[in-house]
Amino acid sequence: MTRREELALSAAGLCLIGACYGLARFAYGLFVPSFRDEFSLDATATGVIASGGYVVYCVAVLAASVLTPRLGARGVAVTAGAFATAGTLTIALAGSTPALVLGVLLGGASSGLVSPALAHAVAHRVASERQGRVQTVVNAGTGVGVAIAGPIALLTRDEWREAWLSFAILASLATLWAAVRVPGDRGDAPPTGLLPRPFFPPGSLHLTVAAVLAGAASAAVWTFGRDLMVAEGLDEQGSTVAWILLGALGAGAGDLAARLGIPAAWSGATLLLAGATALLAVAPGRLATASVAAASFGAAYIAVTGLLLVWATRVHPRSPAAGVGWAFLVLALGQAAGSSALGAVDEASDARTTFVVAALAAVVAAMVRPTARVSPDAPPRRTRG
Missing domain, CATH: 1.20.1250.20 (MFS general substrate transporter like domains)
Incomplete structure (x- = not known):
């Protein structure tokens, strides 16, 4: 090509x-x-x-x-x-x-x-x-x-x-x-079959845990973010502007993250996800704060999913479609579980505490990095060019 x-x-x-x-x-x-x-x-x-x-x-x-x-x-x-x-x-x-x-x-x-x-x-x-x-x-x-x-x-x-x-x-x-x-x-x-083969090659456990944690951590903003902003006094137009910024900065994050190498970029992206989630809990009703938090979250989330995608293809070089499918499946399961769990936290305490819990989940995700056996910064094989 x-x-x-x-x-x-x-x-x-x-x-x-x-x-x-x-x-x-x-x-x-x-x-x-x-x-x-x-x-x-x-x-x-x-x-x-x-x-x-x-x-x-x-x-x-x-x-x-x-x-x-x-x-x-x-x-x-x-x-x-x-x-x-x-x-x-x-x-x-x-x-x-x-x-x-x-x-x-x-x-x-x-x-x-x-x-x-x-x-x-x-x-x-x-x-x-x-x-x-x-x-x-x-x-x-x-x-x-x-x-x-x-x-x-x-x-x-x-x-x-x-x-x-x-x-x-x-x-x-x-x-x-x-x-x-x-x-x-x-x-x-x-x-390939329903799942990647081999199902658990070296590095796949770390990939799975990282994807689940990232999904759970991101659920707060995707599920409750706009409602929190509106509930704390930000009008419909202001919350929509914050949503636009979430996408606009996220669109340019993937390539930059790839240049850093997966281990360092993963930790950086998930820590940014944690910081953005926590920042939204601080002052969700203020347009400036909400906009910065949403833009940072968008950049972090796109980087995180992009890194999971590349990580999965390197863990599963013989079945990239199945490997990526598995990574995105457990990411979605993490989001689904996170939405339910964070909803329970919201009911038991308040919305801001919910976002702090999600931020802590992102910090834990930052500690789960590719193993040395995966060689994340080296391509697995040469394909047709």
């Missing part, structure tokens, strides 16, 4: 990740107030709907891990984009709560399908010395999608259906681009 082809793959992958994660999955939290009014939802119902997205995400990750080596990266990536388009369009047209739920589930499935497929494409088509950089640039699409969703939400205001229709159009364009630029071959590795 030439440098120009690598650039085209990186750009198409970044846009598809942005559509699946930033629009079809994470934009749900931006519109919860509108959904509550339109569909008469209480806090419990909105939480259950969000949890359903996590469950479908986990199932889709496992499916992508199995199907990608058999069908090729392009087929699974385009399917992910089709799910993102269908999900956002379903929400735009939703006339009832079941339709809203269906749209959220389709969006969750799209994000679960897309990461293993794109990781497989990069691992098998990009030269090994450039794989880490391309993987993290593609993964930064989450930040791009989040940053795009915010301005659209501000422009459409109460016309939330128009916002989601815009998301559907953007998702369809990203899907068409992926259909052209993502390689269609299966690569040179044999198809």
Whole structure:
């Protein structure tokens, strides 16, 4: 693959990740107030709907891990984009709560399908010395999608259906681009099973623990962050601006983190995640503080997920799609468990204590680094360049 082809793959992958994660999955939290009014939802119902997205995400990750080596990266990536388009369009047209739920589930499935497929494409088509950089640039699409969703939400205001229709159009364009630029071959590795083989090669235990802790730590901001800002006096516009900053700075973090090497970058990114989470607990009702905290969290979260992606491909060089699928599966499980546990902490004490607990989880995650046997700063093998 030439440098120009690598650039085209990186750009198409970044846009598809942005559509699946930033629009079809994470934009749900931006519109919860509108959904509550339109569909008469209480806090419990909105939480259950969000949890359903996590469950479908986990199932889709496992499916992508199995199907990608058999069908090729392009087929699974385009399917992910089709799910993102269908999900956002379903929400735009939703006339009832079941339709809203269906749209959220389709969006969750799209994000679960897309990461293993794109990781497989990069691992098998990009030269090994450039794989880490391309993987993290593609993964930064989450930040791009989040940053795009915010301005659209501000422009459409109460016309939330128009916002989601815009998301559907953007998702369809990203899907068409992926259909052209993502390689269609299966690569040179044999198809893997439901889980990576070998299931626990050297370094995989550290990868698993790190992913679970990072997921649990990030759950506070993703699940309760905007509600905390609004509850503490920040208006809807101010909290949306903070959300935009979360995505905007996150979009440029992956490549910088990759340059530092995984062990040092992992500790730095998770400690930044901890600091941003704690800072939001200090003064969530002040726009300046909330904006700095959200921007720092976004940069840290994109770096963390990008590093997990590269870490997984190096722990599982023979089955990168399955390895990335496993890492992102346990990350999502950590987020789901973290949301429930932090919700219980919130009920027992207060929201700010919840964020401090999440910050402590991120500090613990910083201590779990790649083992020496993984050789995290050296590529596992040379692929076709």
